[in-house]
Amino acid sequence: MTPKPPVLPERPKDRFEVYRLFDGISSDGKEGIDLGRTRTPLVKSFLVEHVSSTRGRQTRTPQEIWTRLGGSPHPIDPDFFSIQGTVRDESGDIRQTTVGYLERYDERFFAYYTTEVSQNAKKRVIKWIQKSPDLDSCWFNSDLLQVLWNQDVSKRGDQRFGKLTFKHESIFEMPENAEDSEEETDDDARLEDSDFEEQAGPERRKARFDMSDRIGRIKQSLGKLQNEYSPLCALYSLRFPSRLGRGSHDLYQHGQLTNRSESFEDHRGTAFYLHQVYKKILESTESKAWSDSETSLNASTRPHKGVPLIVRFAEPLSEATFKQWISRAFHKKNVFRLWGEPIWMGPTKVHVYGADRHLWQPLNLEITGEGMVAILPKGTCGNTFHRLVTNIQRYVCPKVDAWVGSTPLTDLMAQATRVEG
Amino acid sequence: MNPSELIRDPVLQLNLLIWMTREQPKEYYRVRPLFHEAGFELRNIDTPFALPEPVLAVAKIKEVAIRQTPSPDLLIHNQPLGKALYIEAKKSSFGADSTNANQGRAHLLAVGPACAKSYSPITDVLLSYHLPEDECQEMQACLETLSRELLEAGLAPGPFAMAGFGVSDHSVTYAPDPTTAAFLSLSPERQQILSGLDSENDAAPLLLLFVEDDHHDPEKVGFYRQAVVSQIHAALICLLKANDALSFSVTARQLVLDTTQGTVNFLPLQKQKRMEKLVVENIFKRIREAWKDKHPDLIRLEGRAMTINFETDLRRDDFLDWLEDGDKTKFSDKAPPPDTPEFPGLFSES
Numbered sequence: 123m124t125p126k127p128p129v130l131p132e133r134p135k136d137r138f139e140v141y142r143l144f145d146g147i148s149s150d151g152k153e154g155i156d157l158g159r160t161r162t163p164l165v166k167s168f169l170v171e172h173v174s175s176t177r178g179r180q181t182r183t184p185q186e187i188w189t190r191l192g193g194s195p196h197p198i199d200p201d202f203f204s205i206q207g208t209v210r211d212e213s214g215d216i217r218q219t220t221v222g223y224l225e226r227y228d229e230r231f232f233a234y235y236t237t238e239v240s241q242n243a244k245k246r247v248i249k250w251i252q253k254s255p256d257l258d259s260c261w262f263n264s265d266l267l268q269v270l271w272n273q274d275v276s277k278r279g280d281q282r283f284g285k286l287t288f289k290h291e292s293i294f295e296m297p298e299n300a301e302d303s304e305e306e307t308d309d310d311a312r313l314e315d316s317d318f319e320e321q322a323g324p325e326r327r328k329a330r331f332d333m334s335d336r337i338g339r340i341k342q343s344l345g346k347l348q349n350e351y352s353p354l355c356a357l358y359s360l361r362f363p364s365r366l367g368r369g370s371h372d373l374y375q376h377g378q379l380t381n382r383s384e385s386f387e388d389h390r391g392t393a394f395y396l397h398q399v400y401k402k403i404l405e406s407t408e409s410k411a412w413s414d415s416e417t418s419l420n421a422s423t424r425p426h427k428g429v430p431l432i433v434r435f436a437e438p439l440s441e442a443t444f445k446q447w448i449s450r451a452f453h454k455k456n457v458f459r460l461w462g463e464p465i466w467m468g469p470t471k472v473h474v475y476g477a478d479r480h481l482w483q484p485l486n487l488e489i490t491g492e493g494m495v496a497i498l499p500k501g502t503c504g505n506t507f508h509r510l511v512t513n514i515q516r517y518v519c520p521k522v523d524a525w526v527g528s529t530p531l532t533d534l535m536a537q538a539t540r541v542e543g
Numbered sequence: 544m545n546p547s548e549l550i551r552d553p554v555l556q557l558n559l560l561i562w563m564t565r566e567q568p569k570e571y572y573r574v575r576p577l578f579h580e581a582g583f584e585l586r587n588i589d590t591p592f593a594l595p596e597p598v599l600a601v602a603k604i605k606e607v608a609i610r611q612t613p614s615p616d617l618l619i620h621n622q623p624l625g626k627a628l629y630i631e632a633k634k635s636s637f638g639a640d641s642t643n644a645n646q647g648r649a650h651l652l653a654v655g656p657a658c659a660k661s662y663s664p665i666t667d668v669l670l671s672y673h674l675p676e677d678e679c680q681e682m683q684a685c686l687e688t689l690s691r692e693l694l695e696a697g698l699a700p701g702p703f704a705m706a707g708f709g710v711s712d713h714s715v716t717y718a719p720d721p722t723t724a725a726f727l728s729l730s731p732e733r734q735q736i737l738s739g740l741d742s743e744n745d746a747a748p749l750l751l752l753f754v755e756d757d758h759h760d761p762e763k764v765g766f767y768r769q770a771v772v773s774q775i776h777a778a779l780i781c782l783l784k785a786n787d788a789l790s791f792s793v794t795a796r797q798l799v800l801d802t803t804q805g806t807v808n809f810l811p812l813q814k815q816k817r818m819e820k821l822v823v824e825n826i827f828k829r830i831r832e833a834w835k836d837k838h839p840d841l842i843r844l845e846g847r848a849m850t851i852n853f854e855t856d857l858r859r860d861d862f863l864d865w866l867e868d869g870d871k872t873k874f875s876d877k878a879p880p881p882d883t884p885e886f887p888g889l890f891s892e893s
Contacts, residue, residue, distance in 0.1 A: 255784055429566045430573065430749075454867075461780070463773060463869045468744025475750075475773035482784035484777045484801075488573070488749040492739075495573050495749055499801075527566035 127163050127237045130204070130220040137202040140223050140235075144386035147237055152369050152384035165386060167393040168234045168247045169260040169377035169400065171505055173481055184224050184232055187257065191250050194218075201226040205234070207246060221246065225390075231260070231397050235390075244378065255482050258505050260377035260400045263512035265524065267357040267373070269535040270399070271344075275362055280338025282363040285372070290356035290520040292327040294447035295440075329353035329520075337363075348521075352436055356520035364388050375512055402538035407431070407504035410526050411497075428500070429527030431507050433514060434493040436521035444470045444491045447518060452476070458513055460485070478506040493522075544760070546715045546737070546746045550675050550708035551634040552759050554752070554767055559708070559715070560617050560630060560673065561585060561751045563736065573748050575736040577717060578619050581727040583628065587618040588752065594649060598657045598698065602648075605696035613649035615670075625666040628726060629654050633674040634759075636682035639689055647689050654701030669702050671723045676707030679720070714738040715746065753803055754814070755821045757878060765876030768821065772874050774802040775822055780866055789854060795822035795847040817879070823847050824879035829872070833865070 128147060134140050144165050151164045172181065184203055188195040194206040207221035222236030222243070236243045251257045262270075267286075275284060331354065333340055348354045359374045361382075369383030371392045379396065381389035412428050439447070451458040452474070462476015462485075470491035478485050483502040488495040494514070496507055511524055511531070524531035549555050562574035564585040578584075591612040602609050620627040631650055637643040652658065654670040662668050672682050686703050693700040704722035708715060715737035724731035740746045750770050758766040778801040783791060799818045827849045831842040838858065843850045853859035865871050 432568060432571060432573065434571045461867065462777065465769060465773070467747065468741075471744040473747075473749055473770070475770050475777060477777040477781055482781045484774070484781055486749055486774075490744070493571065497749060497751070523571065525568040525571070528568045530568070 126161075127239065130222070130237065132196055132204050132206070132220045134198060134204070137198050137223075137225075140198070140202070141386055141390070144235065144237070144389075148381055148386045148389065149384045152382065155369070155382055163237050163239045165235060165237055165381040165389060166240065166243060167379045167381075167389065168236075168243070169379070169393060169397055170232045170234060170247070170251070171258045171260055171404075171503070172230055172232060173256040173258070173483075173503055181229055182256065184226050187254060188224065188250075191253060193250075195224065198223070209238075209242075227394065227397050228401075231401060233390075233393050233397065240378075240380065244376075247378075251480075255480065258481060258503070258509070260397070261505060261508040261512045262373060262375050262377060262396075262400070263508055264355060264357040264375070264515045264520075265511065265522075265532050266400075266403070266508075266535050267360045267375070268355070269532055269539055270362075270373070271357070271360055273536055273539040275360060276337055276341050278337065278363045278365070280336060280341070282337050283334065283361075283370070284337040284340050284363065285332065285334040285359075285361035285370075286340065286344070286357060287359040288329060288331045288333070288354050288356050289358035290327070290329045290353040290516060292443070292519075293517045294450060295326040295443050327353065329356070334361075352519075352521040354520075355436075356515045358516070362392055364392075366391075375516070399535075399538050403535055404504040404508070406534050406538070407507060407526055408498070410529070411504065411507070412500040412502075428498070431496040431498065432493065432525045433496075433511060434523045435491075435514075435519040436523070437519055439470070439491040439519065441469050441491070448472055448489065454479070457517065458510070460487075462487075464489075478502065478509075480509075481506060544745045544747055544763070545742070546710040546740055548760065549737075549746050550710060550715060553632060553634055554750075554754055554756060554758075555747055556632045556634070556673065556708070557588075557616055558748060558750055558752055559736065560632060561588070562748055563717075564619055565751075573737075575717075575734065575738075577729060577734065577736065578628075578727070581729055582621045582624065583619040583626075583727065584621075585617065586620045586627065587615070589614045589616055590618065592653050592658070592661070594652055595657055598652055598655075601696065601698055602652075605698075607648065607693065607696045607698065608645045609652065610645045610649040613646060613653050615650065615653070620665055622664070625664060626726065627662055627665045627668045628723070629668055629670045631670065631672050633672060633678070633682070636674060636678040636685060638681075639685050639692070644685070644689060647686065648693060648700075651686070651690055651693060651700035651703060652698060654703070655699045656701070657699060658701075667726075669704055669722065669726045671704045671706055671719075671726075673706045673708065676709040676716075676718055679705045679707045683720075709733060711735075713740045715740070755818055755878065765878075768825075768878065769876040771802065771818070771821065772825055772876055775799070775826055776866075776869075776872065776874055778802050779826065780863070783851075783863060783866070787859075789856070789859065790850065790852050792848060792850040794849075795819040795827070798822050798826075817881075819847055820879045825875050825877070829874055830866075833872070834862075 147162055148165050150162060154161055185195050188205055195203040197203050203224045204220050205222050205224050206218055208216050209219055210216050221238055222234055225233045227233060234247060251259060359372055362371045362373060364370055364383040366385055366388040371383060371389055372380040379393050383389060410429050411431055448464050450456050452460050452462055459480040460476060461479040462474040464472035464474050466472055472489050474487045476485060477483060481503055484499045485502055485506055486497040515522055526534055559574055563576055563578045565576055566579050567573060567576050591614040593612055599611060615629045616632045617630040618627055650670050654668045674682060683705055690700045704720050706719040706723045709718060714735040716733045717736045718733040719729055719731060721731050737746060753771045753774060755768050755771055757764045775798050778798050782793060796819055799822060827844055831844055834841045841851060
């Protein structure tokens with residue numbers, strides 16, 4: 123039986139009433155996890171990025187954004203809002219109700235807290251993001267999850283339980299000389315796990331692997347396993363044992379954090395910590411990568427700066443796979459969300475002077491069978507690059523090396539986690 | 544384009560040089576950033592340099608033919624060391640009696656003592672001609688002749704040097720002469736800057752400098768314009784998507800600035816105008832043409848500005864769907880007709 127979400131108040135007295143309510147749900151949830159049957163869905167957060175006001179875009183308040191999305195946001199305090207949404211009740215009727223709460227961490231990042239069933243909550247958030255070109259998920263790519271494991275989770279106690287989930291499916295992989303598949307890779311569908319089982323088409327590399335064990339034991343084996351089998355570099359979710367008490371928090375690539383601890387405040391603290399890490403990484407990516415020119419001819423100015431973002435695939439793609447990927451990646455609903463007309467420079471090389479189809483910001487790319495170079499014009503959100511890397515590891519090549527200029531992306535991430543952790 | 548063509552194509556030469564200033568990983572560079580590794584960064588691209596009046600006066604009296612405003616293709620500098628490399632890229636050498644010699648004399652004077660203050664706080668400037676390696680010897684001889692002529696006329700040329708691009712196996716190489724190598728603190732050995740090239744894929748890196756010039760190969764004549772038109776197309780869509788008003792105005796200048804991230808400001812006025820003209824002729828007019836029957840009042844062109852009056856959200860969506868679809872927009876990469884004679888400068892024939 124599917125757990126039923128509790129009724130959430132639209133107008134609580136203050137945000138602490140919501141905290142107390144979620145604390146109670148968290149405690150029940152943890153008890154349910156221990157007993158093996160949850161009565162209410164777990165509390166979960168979604169970290170969402172609001173595109174900053176560069177490139178002439180105006181920053182909008184959560185109230186403006188969610189009013190336009192039909193979420194009828196009600197301010198509980200200046201940075202905390204209840205959000206309405208339509209749900210189908212047990213009798214099949216559709217009604218409007220409070221589905222969660224939105225907290226503004228800062229001008230650029232929001233967290234949406236909800237107790238809806240995971241799939242429904244995920245669909246709702248994806249829908250909001252698809253409808254708003256100035257909203258995006260926070261993309262915790264496999265390298266970032268690995269850095270968080272190395273720098274943080276693996277140091278939370280060898281006896282505690284951890285869980286790592288790896289997911290990779292080479293959806294563009296084509297046997298040599300195969301005919302083009304008509305199969306589309308819609309990003310809604312991609313987020314559904316069931317697709318892994320349901321898909322038709324040629325045999326391709328698919329891997330889904332859960333590693334649930336004591337942290338000490340995972341530490342001993344993980345590196346060796348990853349060296350042997352590259353899909354084990356495609357880390358999809360990571361469990362953070364609670365720092366305050368029992369339980370944990372599961373972080374997913376698309377910025378979802380599910381609370382398996384008994385405290386909402388602990389959960390919120392973890393979400394805020396992850397937001398700070400992510401923010402720092404985005405800011406360092408952008409400050410290094412933005413290609414910019416001063417308009418002054420003053421000799422002391424630096425007219426051209428900005429470094430390329432570079433990705434190297436551990437395993438080069440075949441010509442057939444490369445063609446399949448490029449022919450799909452620029453389609454309207456493809457998971458890569460890229461727009462542009464690839465200029466073919468050969469069988470395994472394209473140049474694209476295009477845009478990020480979701481955020482609608484310019485992006486120049488060179489993609490080859492061996493890797494990718496991205497140039498981010500000033501104002502193009504660093505999220506674009508992190509989403510690209512996330513999707514490459516998930517769907518194209520599970521093991522990659524990535525750099526921002528000459529700095530390995532993992533070093534940049536490690537620096538962010540060291541400061542904040 | 545194969546590597547031998549690449550090192551003789553002026554636009555790609557220049558793009559290679561810009562790539563050499565961009566920080567990249569040692570173990571997986573796109574173009575080896577030798578200039579960046581030496582601590583040099585890009586300061587100017589094709590920025591005209593005004594020779595001082597006294598220099599021009601002496602040249603006039605002595606009847607020395609020089610161009611009054613030389614513009615180095617690239618000026619890179621290392622501020623802490625107080626050094627600047629004044630780079631002129633050529634696809635081949637030229638003789639002391641060719642028209643290019645006027646430009647050569649001007650470059651030599653631009654790095655001479657009379658112009659030293661123009662580079663402040665930089666104190667040490669070297670002119671370095673960059674061209675295919677097999678052309679370096681003749682270029683060296685020509686510059687020696689030009690330098691001697693200037694000295695004989697009582698003018699003071701500055702120091703000059705060479706660096707050669709070459710092709711070896713599956714790579715493009717860079718060989719600075721001893722003077723350039725010492726100035727940049729680089730090894731004078733030939734070094735790979737583009738490697739792992741194969742015969743099937745074009746060797747060209749992603750363009751960092753956008754121009755609307757013809758490609759030297761007649762079969763790929765619109766190659767550079769295709770990149771510019773694609774970028775302008777992207778800039779226009781991004782502007783429209785970020786703005787949900789029912790009336791939208793944009794100028795060709797704004798799109799060119801967006802597209803080149805301001806680089807256009809460093810190009811000669813003539814080239815700036817040609818870029819704007821490309822926007823008007825190949826983008827704005829094509830849009831007006833495509834919509835004139837369906838909605839005659841949708842697009843208005845005035846000078847180099849386009850205004851779109853959507854009137855309804857539905858029409859706006861309709862227009863954006865069309866604009867997103869390259870099969871429908873079919874923006875041309877043909878050169879717009881020239882309106883004024885072009886004066887020599889960046890990418891001039893050698």
